Amino acid sequence: QVQLVESGGGLVQAGGSLRLSCAASGRAFSSYGMGWFRQAPGKEREFVAAISWNVISTYYADFIKGRFTISRDNAKNTVYLQMNSLKPEDTAVYYCAARRFTTAQTMSVTPGDQWGQGTQVTVSS
Numbered sequence: 405q406v407q408l409v410e411s412g413g414g415l416v417q418a419g420g421s422l423r424l425s426c427a428a429s430g431r432a433f434s435s436y437g438m439g440w441f442r443q444a445p446g447k448e449r450e451f452v453a454a455i456s457w458n459v460i461s462t463y464y465a466d467f468i469k470g471r472f473t474i475s476r477d478n479a480k481n482t483v484y485l486q487m488n489s490l491k492p493e494d495t496a497v498y499y500c501a502a503r504r505f506t507t508a509q510t511m512s513v514t515p516g517d518q519w520g521q522g523t524q525v526t527v528s529s
Contacts (some may be wrong), residue, residue, distance in 0.1 A: 406430035406502050406518060413498060413523030416490055420527070424485040426500030426520055437506030438476060438483040439515050442496035442525075452498070454487060454511035463508035490527045497522040 412424040426438065439454035453474040454463045462474055468473030471490075476483040483500060 406433060406436060408500050408502060408518065410498065410500055410520040410521035410523040413525045415526045415528065418492055418527055418529050420490050421423060421486070421488045422490065422525060424487065424500075424525070425497055425510050426483045426485075428481045428502060433481040434478040435504050436502040437504070437508065437511045438474075439501045439503075439511040440474060440483075440485045440498060441501060441509075441515065442498045443522075444493075444496040447496075449499070451515075452511045453459075454508040454515075455483065456507045456511075457505050461508045467511075475505075480521075487525070490525075491508060492527045492529045495525060495527050497524050 406428040409427050435457055437457045439450040442450050442452050443449040451465050455476050457481045471488050473486040499522045500520045501515035501519045
């Protein structure tokens, strides 16, 4: 089990950038596949990006179109989501998820049951 805490959200103008962080406590962080998901008001949670437990692969939702980059620093037990060229439709609560020994593509559909509390991202037009 890991405990996840997201940070880095905030209010930004369209076209701006934010970097989200998800810090994990607990052991064996490097054995976890990690993913970012988001949920906008009135909408279902949707997949954004994931990185495999062995850092070999990353996977992104189609709507990202090269604007976001997921990365991890196992020495810091942290996964990041760099978000550039933000749009108003990116406004949502962003959550990170963790699942042991999971590839990026699998994380996109079966992220498991370990989640952070979320961080709000608001993009103004």
